[in-house]
Amino acid sequence: MKIKFVDTGFKKATTLIALIVVALTLLLVYNMATNAIPSIQKLGARFLFTSTWDPVKEDFGALPFIYGTIVSSFLALLIAVPVSLGIAVYLAELAPQFIRQPLSFLVELLAAIPSVVYGLWGIFGLAPFLRSTIQPFLSRYLGFLPIFKGEFYGVSMFTAGIILSFMIIPTISSVSREVFLAVPFTQREAALALGATSWEKIRLAVLGYSRSGVLGAIILGLGRALGETMAVTMVIGNRPEISASLFAPSYTMASVIANEFTEATSNMYLSALIEIGLVLFFVTLLVNITARVLVWKVTNKVEGGIRE
């Protein structure tokens, strides 16, 4: 009797605490939404499609920030996706056994570096390097393209995209590697038995089989890039302008919150910043759910072979 009493109490207590987590998440959405209401009511959809950012007149348009977030994240994906897939293929398929563990640990260390340290390195290490080496090269040979036009001061969309790509490589590569390892061995053996070379084996059996999982890994990386704040804030230049050139300074949604939140004196200003946070929240939510579903589909698909 006593045991039963203790056990039901135990179950109830843990359930309650687990529900706290759900409650906190709902409270997060509720709190952000109620605080964003003044801005939503006053500006409506104009908020997302105009580019004036004038705290004095209380006229806010978030378009430059949305543009900055999207372009910097896609630039990061452009660099990170091929490299991460290369790492994942190497670690899952090609590397000798004794290299796999240490190498994957080193790649994961890249994820452990705090983003403020990335930012510091970006300001004093990467930006001067890009300015002295990469930018003159790009300007000379590809300068006719609008994306490589104009002056380059070190802080720019270009620098932010590169730093972001380093930060999302560990995410994309470790999830893709997991997805590759979930591919049944019979698939690989079938390809090899048909006389495929090892690259053909990877292309046909591994990449073909895990396509949706890899897409999930990429989207997961995108989710990380969209919300990244500090490193980007430190190297993107923080200027709310939409410019075709990647060498121009820009601004992202997360950085405008980081820079201006404590300076926001009026309620309207604060509310506009919180609305940006709310938009960021829903976008990353959507991105993360899509990614989870895609990855889950592959890692839980066991038919057609024995899982490793």
Next chain:
Amino acid sequence: MNFYKKRKIVNRLMCSLAFLCAFLTLVPLLSIFGYVVSKGITSINLDFFIHLPKPVGESGGGMGNAIVGTLILIGLSCIWAIPVGICGGVYLSEFGNNKLGTIVRFTADVLNGVPSIVIGIFAYTLFVVPMKSFSAISGGFALGIIMIPTIMRTTEEMLILVPRTIREAALALGISQFRTTISIVLKTALPGIMTGILLAIARIAGETAPLLFTALGNRFWQRGLTQPIAALPLQIFAYAISPFDDWHRQAWAGALVLIVMVFLMSFISRFVIARRYKFLRSS
């Protein structure tokens, strides 16, 4: 014959490209390491650990208050996030095989993906606005929210690995499920849970964004938990974007301390504890 040769060349090419990618990633890692160590080590001395920041123009001074501040913030977030995380994990593994469990699991994943700056805004609306002051408590709350999903999911995973037979043996002896879970299941999985906690701490130790408008930063020693508090990452950020060379040097030294702290925790969790824990996996 020609076709065969082409296939072989493509194979060689793609395999070496994959190899190249893997080793190319080490370049930024080594570069960051090189910069932090070479620029940070020259400014590290005893003063750095025990002194307050000096005003602009005076050289010397340290980040003593920021280091203490970071430790206080970590402590504050652990106080509430570890119990909540572990209890949540126990719920998921022992009673969570139902609809509610799926909802909790899903919410934890959602929370894990929320950008840390958004969590900062949440802590701001929940603590800073009603208290009318930036405070250590609000910072600890924000960091705790970031820790919970990690602790919860690792606890769940580790508890699931504990063999069912062990639980059944305990229950068959007439021990209550409460006692079985606490003294047997949790105890067996403890090293794994510790790994999760250390990883979570390593993650929040370097977080800056959620502290910007909760902990705010402070140039003096801490007086109370309802006051703004200094933190190492905040101090690094403030110094990095300042125009003074002396502050840049201090920022590098701070980055070195921070990175050593974070790597040490990742390293311990990965090697020391994971080694001791291997017996569970094999059983």
